[in-house]
Amino acid sequence: MTPRRTARALACLATAILVTAGLAACGGGSDDSGPRQLTFFVAIQPGGTIEEVSKRCSEESRGRYEIAPEFLPTDATQQREQLVRRLGADDPSIDIVGMDVIWTGEFANAGWVEPWQGKLKQQVTEEVFPNVIETASFEKDLYAAPFNTNTQLLWYRKDLVPKPPETWDEMIDQAEDLKEAGTIQVQANRYEGFMVWANALIESAGTPILSGPETVDLEQAPTEKALAVIGRLANSSAAPASLSTSDEDSARLGFEAGESAFMTNYTFAYASAQAEAPEIGKEMGFARFPRVDAGVPSKPPLGGFNLAVSSFSDNKDVAFEAAACLANKESQLTAVELDGLPPSRSDLYTDKVVTKAYPGFAGLVKESIEGAGPRPTTPAYQDVSLAVQRTLHPPDKIDPDDTESIYDELKSNLEDAVKREGLL
Amino acid sequence: MEASAQKPAVSSQRTRSEHRLAWMLCAPAVLAMLAVTAYPIGYAIVLSVQQIDLRFPDEGGFVGLDNYLAVLGSELWWTDFFNTVFLMVTTVAIELVLGMAIALVMHRAIFGRGVVRTSVLIPYGIITVVAAFAWQFAFAPDTGFVNNLPLIADDMDWFGGRFSSFAVIIMAEVWKTTPFMALLLLAGLVTIDKGLYEAAKVDGASAWQRFTRITLPLMKPAILVALLFRTLDAFRVFDTIFIMTRGAQDTESVSILGFNQLISRLNLGLGSAVSVLIFICVFLIAFLFVKGFGTKLDEGRPGG
Numbered sequence: 112m113t114p115r116r117t118a119r120a121l122a123c124l125a126t127a128i129l130v131t132a133g134l135a136a137c138g139g140g141s142d143d144s145g146p147r148q149l150t151f152f153v154a155i156q157p158g159g160t161i162e163e164v165s166k167r168c169s170e171e172s173r174g175r176y177e178i179a180p181e182f183l184p185t186d187a188t189q190q191r192e193q194l195v196r197r198l199g200a201d202d203p204s205i206d207i208v209g210m211d212v213i214w215t216g217e218f219a220n221a222g223w224v225e226p227w228q229g230k231l232k233q234q235v236t237e238e239v240f241p242n243v244i245e246t247a248s249f250e251k252d253l254y255a256a257p258f259n260t261n262t263q264l265l266w267y268r269k270d271l272v273p274k275p276p277e278t279w280d281e282m283i284d285q286a287e288d289l290k291e292a293g294t295i296q297v298q299a300n301r302y303e304g305f306m307v308w309a310n311a312l313i314e315s316a317g318t319p320i321l322s323g324p325e326t327v328d329l330e331q332a333p334t335e336k337a338l339a340v341i342g343r344l345a346n347s348s349a350a351p352a353s354l355s356t357s358d359e360d361s362a363r364l365g366f367e368a369g370e371s372a373f374m375t376n377y378t379f380a381y382a383s384a385q386a387e388a389p390e391i392g393k394e395m396g397f398a399r400f401p402r403v404d405a406g407v408p409s410k411p412p413l414g415g416f417n418l419a420v421s422s423f424s425d426n427k428d429v430a431f432e433a434a435a436c437l438a439n440k441e442s443q444l445t446a447v448e449l450d451g452l453p454p455s456r457s458d459l460y461t462d463k464v465v466t467k468a469y470p471g472f473a474g475l476v477k478e479s480i481e482g483a484g485p486r487p488t489t490p491a492y493q494d495v496s497l498a499v500q501r502t503l504h505p506p507d508k509i510d511p512d513d514t515e516s517i518y519d520e521l522k523s524n525l526e527d528a529v530k531r532e533g534l535l
Numbered sequence: 536m537e538a539s540a541q542k543p544a545v546s547s548q549r550t551r552s553e554h555r556l557a558w559m560l561c562a563p564a565v566l567a568m569l570a571v572t573a574y575p576i577g578y579a580i581v582l583s584v585q586q587i588d589l590r591f592p593d594e595g596g597f598v599g600l601d602n603y604l605a606v607l608g609s610e611l612w613w614t615d616f617f618n619t620v621f622l623m624v625t626t627v628a629i630e631l632v633l634g635m636a637i638a639l640v641m642h643r644a645i646f647g648r649g650v651v652r653t654s655v656l657i658p659y660g661i662i663t664v665v666a667a668f669a670w671q672f673a674f675a676p677d678t679g680f681v682n683n684l685p686l687i688a689d690d691m692d693w694f695g696g697r698f699s700s701f702a703v704i705i706m707a708e709v710w711k712t713t714p715f716m717a718l719l720l721l722a723g724l725v726t727i728d729k730g731l732y733e734a735a736k737v738d739g740a741s742a743w744q745r746f747t748r749i750t751l752p753l754m755k756p757a758i759l760v761a762l763l764f765r766t767l768d769a770f771r772v773f774d775t776i777f778i779m780t781r782g783a784q785d786t787e788s789v790s791i792l793g794f795n796q797l798i799s800r801l802n803l804g805l806g807s808a809v810s811v812l813i814f815i816c817v818f819l820i821a822f823l824f825v826k827g828f829g830t831k832l833d834e835g836r837p838g839g
Contacts, residue, residue: 222592301780301783491590
C-alpha cells in the first residue's frame with residue numbers, strides 16, 4: 112500500500128469515528144425530549160402477552176418511557192444462565208427483569224435487583240396471594256412485582272377414570288389396573304421440572320426441604336414417604352417409557368396422544384389439549400395435585416414470574432413505574448387471556464376472562480395456588496436444586512421399599528449445597 | 536544494504552538481522568496469543584485459588600489449593616473424568632478406522648473426485664449444536680424415525696439409559712468429525728510415492744501387505760497428527776452431550792462439570808479449578824503425544 116493510500120484510509124476511518132461519535136452525542140442529547148427506553152428481559156410467551164402489555168404500558172406512559180422486550184428462551188435454566196451472565200457483569204442494558212420465582216434470593220443477595228418501597232410496593236402487592244408475595248421477597252424486602260403465578264393440577268381422563276384419585280398411591284394403583292393408557296405423565300428429566308415435582312411431593316408429605324436460607328429441614332419420615340412415591344412410580348408399569356427424560360411438553364404430548372390416563376402439569380395443558388387433541392380434550396378432567404399422605408392436604412407446585420428492576424439500570428425511577436404497570440390487573444388479565452397464565456391477584460379469579468380461560472376450574476386453580484408449597488428461598492437455590500436433581504435422578508434408582516440410604520444421601524448433599532461446598 | 540568487507544561477517548550479520556526481522560514479524564501474533572490465551576489461562580489460575588461466587592459478592596479470599604482438593608476429592612469429578620476418557624478413546628478409535636477407509640476411497644476415486652471429497656466433508660461443515668439436535672430429534676421416542684426402524688422397540692428411550700445415551704453421543708460425534716480425520720489422513724496418503732506400490736506389486740505383495748507394509752508406516756506422521764488433534768478435541772467434548780442429555784444418566788463430561796460450576800452456580804473458584812484441571816489434562820495428553828512420538832511427528836516432512 113502506498114503511503115498516500117494509507118493516509119487516505121486513515122482519514123476515512125477518522126471521519127467515520129467522528130461521525131459516529133457525533134451521532135452518539137446527538138442520541139444522548141435527545142434523552143430529555145423523547146421517551147426513555149427501557150429494556151425488559153423476559154421469557155418468551157407464545158401467545159404474545161409480553162408484546163401486548165409492553166405496548167399498552169408504553170402508550171399509557173404518554174411519552175415518559177418506551178418498553179422494548181428482549182426475549183429469553185422458554186427453558187428456565189437457560190433463561191437464568193443468560194440473565195446471570197449479564198447481571199454478574201453489571202450490564203446496564205437491562206432495566207426490567209422477568210424473574211422466575213426461584214431466583215429472588217439469589218438476585219437479591221447478589222445486589223442485582225432493587226427493593227421496592229412505599230406506595231408502589233403497596234400497589235403491586237394489593238390482593239396478591241400471600242405465598243406469591245413470599246416468592247418475590249427476600250429477608251423481609253420485596254424485590255419484584257408479582258406478575259403471573261402458576262400451579263400444577265392433576266389432569267385425568269374422565270372416560271377411563273370414574274373418580275380422580277386422592278393420593279399418589281391410589282393413582283398408581285388405578286393406572287396399573289387400567290387396560291389402556293395406564294400410565295402417569297410427570298416431569299422427571301434431570302432439570303428444574305424434576306425439582307418442582309420432588310419439592311411438591313416432599314412438601315406434600317409434610318416437611319419443607321429448607322427451613323431457612325442455610326438450614327436444611329427435610330424431616331426423615333415424611334421425606335422417605337415422598338421418595339417412596341417417586342421410586343414406586345418409576346419402577347411401576349404406570350411409568351411411561353421415557354419417564355426419566357420427560358418434561359412439561361413431552362407429558363402434554365403423551366396425554367394428548369391418548370397414552371396416559373393421568374398427568375400432573377401446569378394449566379396450559381388444558382387449552383393445549385382442546386386445540387391439539389379435541390377428542391382427548393373433551394374427556395379431560397381436573398383435580399387438585401394428589402396427596403402423598405392421605406391425611407395431609409397436598410401442596411401443589413408454585414411457579415410464575417415476578418418483575419424486578421435491575422440495580423444496573425440507568426432508568427430506575429421510570430423502570431419501577433413501568434414494572435408496576437406491566438404487572439397490574441389489566442396486564443395480568445392479558446396474560447391469562449393470551450397465554451393462559453394464572454394471575455397473581457386473588458381477586459381476579461371470578462373475572463370473566465379467567466373463568467373463560469379455565470372453564471370450570473378457575474376456583475380449583477385458586478385453591479391450588481393458595482395451598483401450594485413453594486420451592487425453597489435461598490441465594491444458593493441453584494445449588495440446592497442441582498443437589499436434589501443429582502441425588503434423585505434417574506428416579507428408578509430409588510427403591511420404594513428401602514428409602515433410608517437415598518434419604519441420607521439427599522440430606523448430606525443438601526447440607527453441602529446450602530454451604531455451596533463441593534462439586535455439583 | 537550496508538556494504539561490508541568480509542563474507543562471513545556479512546552472513547552472520549544477515550542471520551542476525553533475519554532473526555530480528557523474524558521476531559518482529561512474529562510479534563503481533565505473539566502479542567495476540569498472550570492476550571487471548573495466556574491472559575485467560577493466568578486469570579483462571581488466579582481465580583482457582585480463591586473463594587469467588589458471583590452470587591455472594593461480599594465473600595471471597597485466598598483459599599490456596601482448597602478448590603482443587605474439593606474437585607479431586609469429589610466422586611463426581613472422577614465419574615466425569617472416566618466418562619470423558621471413555622468417550623475420547625471410543626470416538627477417536629472409530630474415527631481412525633472409518634477415517635482411514637474414507638481417505639483411501641477419496642484417494643482412489645477415479646471419477647468425480649471433487650464431488651466425493653466435498654460430500655464427505657459436509658458433516659464437518661455443520662455446526663456441532665445443529666448436528667447434535669438433528670441426532671437428538673432422530674432418536675427421540677416421540678418425533679424420531681429411528682424407533683420406527685425394524686428390530687428397534689417403538690418405545691425405546693435412547694436418552695433414558697446411560698449406555699444407550701453414550702451410543703447416540705458416540706455416533707453423533709463420529710459422524711461429525713470423521714471427515715476431519717479423513718482429510719488429515721488423505722493429506723498423508725498423497726505424499727506416498729506411487730512407485731513404491733508398483734515395486735511392491737512387481738514383488739508380488741498382496742493388497743493387504745501393501746497397506747500394512749507401505750501405507751501405514753509411511754503414514755505414521757499423518758496418523759499421529761490426526762490422532763493428536765482429535766484426542767485433544769474429544770477430551771473437551773461439550774456440545775453434543777449438552778444438547779442430548781445435559782449430563783443426565785451419568786453421561787456428563789468434565790467440560791459440562793466445569794460449565795455447571797461456572798455458569799449455573801457462578802462459583803468461579805471451583806469452576807476455574809475444574810477448568811485448570813481440564814487444561815492440565817489436555818496439556819498432558821499433548822505432551823505425551825509429542826514426547827512419545829516426537830521424532831516421528833516431523834518424519835516425512837519435506838527436508839525434515
